[in-house]
Amino acid sequence: MSRKADVVIVGAGVHGCGLAFHLTATDAGSVVVLERGCVASGPTGQSGAMIRPLFDQRVYAELVIASTRMFEQWDQVVGGDAGFVQQGFLRITDSLETAALGGDLEITRFLGEPVEILDRSQLTELVPMARFDDDEKGILFPRGGYADPYQTTVELAAAAVRQGAEILEETEVVGLRTKSGRITGVMTSAGEIATSVVVNCAGPWSGRIAQMAGVPLPIEPQAAPTCLFRKPREMVTVGPVLSDGVHQVYLRAMGDTVYRAAHFGRAEQTLDPDDYDRSVPWVQQKMLREGVAQRYDAMRRAPFLGGFTAVYDMSPDGHPLVGAVDEVEGFWLDCGWSGNGFAPAPAATRSLAARILGQQSEVSLSPFGWPRTSDLGSRLHPDWVHP
Ligand SMILES: Cc1cc2nc3c(=O)[nH]c(=O)nc-3n(C[C@H](O)[C@H](O)[C@H](O)COP(=O)(O)OP(=O)(O)OC[C@H]3O[C@@H](n4cnc5c(N)ncnc54)[C@H](O)[C@@H]3O)c2cc1C
Structure with missing residues (x-):
């Protein structure tokens, strides 16, 4: 494999597949998702997938409420059934x-x-x-309620593929290429992909992926x-x-x-x-x-x-790391969601897709930028990492 893509997403959990869905719903060009296992084979597949609009920071509540609206109309918005039990x-x-x-x-x-x-x-x-x-x-x-995390992710993946995304399972990212401070490509177990945009949705492995671009991440x-x-x-x-x-x-x-x-x-x-x-x-x-x-x-x-x-x-403060990485142009993060990343995912990835495309996002993800530039309050209380 030696090819090109406009955007490469690393990881096919609910964030990677959600992002591929939203990017391909707009004019993002060619989108490839690389997954070393299969869709939802990481923590997403084991998630409690509970959905509650109760947080002490507004950004989470906004995202969960916007996601809930998506779950309520899943068949029309995404297609299929997310197993949402309201x-x-x-x-x-x-x-x-x-x-x-x-x-x-x-x-x-x-x-x-x-x-x-x-x-x-x-x-x-x-x-x-x-x-x-x-x-x-x-x-x-x-x-509120819960969804089926596997079905949710598989449906997002299927919809992304219908819209033109490619999801390559059993394809591991083994390196990132950079030149003069910008992303130029991704090395995988099946060859190389030239690209100027990589999004790190690799969950617990996201520190390793970031290291491939020379970026230390405290995950x-x-x-x-x-x-x-x-x-x-x-x-x-x-x-x-x-x-x-x-x-x-x-x-x-x-x-x-x-x-x-x-x-x-x-x-x-x-x-x-x-x-x-x-x-x-x-x-x-x-x-x-x-x-x-x-x-x-x-x-x-x-x-x-x-x-x-x-x-x-x-992450050190329990909050996710989402947004562009300043040191390496074209390298984006969507990781570090700990025990709170399922419910916000459908809406968070919509806002992230808009930012990657240089558009106005529905919910500002800037509180989750890394390094932190805004005050997210104290460390997310460890007792509330899980619903
Ligand atoms: C037990 C448990 C219960 C939870 N309960 C809830 C809940 O009730 N409500 C809620 O909102 N959140 C909950 N969460 C959190 C939520 O499930 C996660 O935040 C979310 O699923 C993370 O999704 P993700 O797409 O970011 O990452 P992941 O699901 O971690 O996916 C990352 C993917 O990257 C792939 N990958 C890694 N390295 C590479 C590589 N080198 N090349 C290619 N692919 C690679 C992995 O194989 C994996 O599939 C829970 C989490 C757990 C573990």
């Missing part, structure tokens, strides 16, 4: 204060997204199998364990994502009979994304069951169905 997202909390809640309700309301605040009796009616204290409240986002791959439980009889019900901010653990349905569960945050262990133990250590399984059983007694008896450890691409 049964709401429920945050259980003992305080409406931003740090305790994991987001600022004023931002959500200001952006016009519906929010319902439920007292204990309303909570008990909605989630009868749970135990609540008097001071606890439920914050229900009725338009740390960190462990993110998830467990699967059979829904006990008492809990077989449809309803919102159950995100318990008090015990810092969530339950989200996978079909009618299985829950996936994980702790918020806790992604402190750095690992090699190519060589690590994918299982969930017993001590973490135990902690997780105890975490969910504090709220839902029936979960003490829920059969354990296994688990997996996936990887977050964590």
